[in-house]
Amino acid sequence: MTATTADAPPPELRLPKRRGVELSLLIGAVLISVYGYAAVGLAHDDAVPPDVAGYGGGLGLLALLAHLAVRFRAPYADPLLLPIAVLLNGMGLVLIYRLDLETPKDQAAPTQLIWSTLGVAFFIAVVVFLRDHRVLQRYAYLSVAAALVLMIVPIFFPAVNGAKIWIRVGGFSFQPGEFAKILLAVFFAAYLAANHNALAYTGRRIWKLQLPTGRVLGPIVAIWLISVGVLVLERDLGTSLLFFGLFVILLYVATGRTGWIAVGLLLAAVGAFAVGSFEPHVHSRVQDWLDPFASIDAGRGPGQLAQSLFAFAAGGMLGTGLGLGHSILIGFAAKSDFILATAGEELGLTGLTALFMLYALLVARGYRAGLALRDAFGRLLAIGLASILALQVFVIAGGVMGLIPLTGMAMPFLAQGGSSVVTNWIIVALLIRVSDVARRPHPDEVETGVVAPVPENER
């Protein structure tokens, strides 16, 4: 054998942290948002908005603070999560600002910026103070109790636009159901992590279906009933669908029992059909979905869904360009539930696909963290949080584009709505936290990775 540089120590196994990647992507995300902001002003008023520097600086500062929190407290976190969140939040602000130009008396962008700041503050708080996600496992039952309270309280407040999902105190309003999503995800993950073996392998077998014992099944049935209760009492089909979908996905991932899933879906379908047929508010949504143009034929002009479809169609392949569409024709909820129609009209199918891919990437990174984690709770939490995003995007995007009946729900990060933005920032913070654990090198792995060199003279 020839002499080699065997004396040199072997390179230390070192997982890249990728914080530099995150920073450069963040710069890109902020620049894209600032460009969008300027493009709206140029198209609409032939001038760059005067506060573009302040806007860009503000968003950049938020992104930088979030980045620093991640760099020092979660250095191994997935580098894509934060830039995607910043880009989506930035685009949301651009779209809301753009719609504000059409409604001078109703300025939503400044409020949304304040909520975004609050969201980033929560993000930083979670990343800094939650050192390990497994701590949350201890608070499973506290979480579900809090979630139930948050969901039940709005029933005692007056309905807003047909849905009882708001709490209004003075001029301040928020949707507690948004925060309940996270609490429920934590509970489901903790409960299923603790009981998945009991669920999967114990219990009585009736015909081909193996049923778990009542003690284990009880809480799960309770949750199913709650989701139907939310649907009926709050007339909020979207949240109900989201809770149920989240529950089904986590149950499947924890146990792998497709049989129950089928039964659960069947029950959900029956429930949805019954409510869709007999509850007037939900029934009218289903009718709109089946024939969006019925109101035109009836001489009452186009309804919201028809206007939304017109907006998407006007966008076509490349869109009209930011600031040049007429999605404001949708009227009520153009900045919240129907914000995607503005994106579809002004950015076209191309821009819309890009937005969907950003969400898909966010979900995929969450799933990836779930795959890499070793503890069952962490896995289920990551899958649960990622699935909340996936389901929510599908339910609202499918709703405004006529794929499924429309349900009032906020497009994550894009739509106007403080509770939603804050909640989504917390979700991303939790994903950052679990992905940091998932990618963090294990001390024992590092040790086994060091192999003592064989001295040459022993050969």
Place this chain on the structure above:
Amino acid sequence: MIRYIRHAAAFCLLLLVALLVNAARVQVFEADALDDNPANRRTTIDRYDRPRGNILVGGRSVTGSKDTGEQLAYERTYRDGPLYAPVTGYASQTYGTTLIENAEDAVLSGTDPMLAPLPFWNEITRDRQPGGDVVTTVNDSMQRAAYEGLGGRRGAVAAVEPTTGRILALVSTPSYDPERLSGTGSSVTDAWRELNASTSQPMLNRAIRQTYPPGSTFKIVTAAAALDAEVVTDPDAATDTPSPYVLPGTSTTLPNEARGCEQASLAEAIRVSCNTVMAHLGVEVGLDGMVEAAEKFGFNDSGLKIPSGVARSNFDTDMSDDQLAQSAIGQFNTTATPLQMAMVASAVANGGDLMYPHLVDRTTTHSGSTVHTTGSRSSHRAMNPMTAMRLRQMMTDVVQDGTGTNAAIDGATVGGKTGTAQHGVDNSGLPYAWFIAWAQAEGSARPAVAVAVVVEDASADRADISGGGNAAPIARSVMEAALED
């Protein structure tokens, strides 16, 4: 658990694919149908989101656009709206467009592909050009002379340039201000209802959309038919008209308003407007010859566009001889638009050659380069040049010492023909006063103008209503304005 996570991920991927396929369905495959949905306001908003091109008279714009700051941003404005309404029409956000605003809408609204600097430019840039302008053939001073001459009485004036067919004046009174209809809202709908309910029909363009019995002015057509068919070879020779003239196959006697019509020559019959002679000549020419002659002047043509459609002037093609006799003097079912009668005068003035009338000289882009020019083109040879020359002389005699002396102008050769048309059940309505004429400046090689004037309700006593008295002075002032230019 790893396996189930992968399954769940596959489910999320399925949701993504469903969203993307659905997005392609809405934004690409069904996009055209959604764009064209009548309830989709985008087409309307785009149409009004920039100033509309202008309509020019004598180099000056008679229209404008103002930004209202509403959803449909730009509304049409008009300078001297009532004066030019029969030319421009209206461009309303509520009621659509008419006349030039309608016929040249693609240029004015900027959608005409010819406005783009390059083919498919608009498709590539997904933009619209600024609205182009429409330059009309109308002569401002003549338009005003006609409008002031009518003075609010119900009537119309049409004037054309005989050698080119350019329409120099197109007036209909009483008129309306099209700006009242420009926008949206209750003031517009109220104005619309009021204008439509008005008995004076201010929105009716009498110059091209209303037909009247032409009365004695039609005798020019009959005379042309008689000369061309060589029923009359010498206009100064006495005719064998029976007197009193009984309509063929009836016992009805056709009266003459004029004196000296017995056996009168063609020239004399035109000069003093003899019913009997012309009715007799019409019957002698025969139905086929009369129909052919009338159609060569443009009667029975429902396809005339200037570029707006002109109402069909009628000369029946299936009549008994007594009906033909009445038709030959512009009664019975014979009707004509004022523009049609101006075309008759212009054909005589232009040596028998009838030019196709047009109101739009050219269209230009917003920056002024020409998009399309309406060239002068010959429509028909309405009569032989010899016939035209003889008719010119006869019409000149009418103005020199016949029924049309009110139209005489110093320093110009003027030919004319009066008409006083009966109408209504048993001719009970107030007669229509007609005058058709042409004028040629002395020393000029070509006639300057041909004009037709009709006054519906010359608000004087019935006996005083006459083409020479009521209509001829208006024609004179219009022709004077033409000769001054």
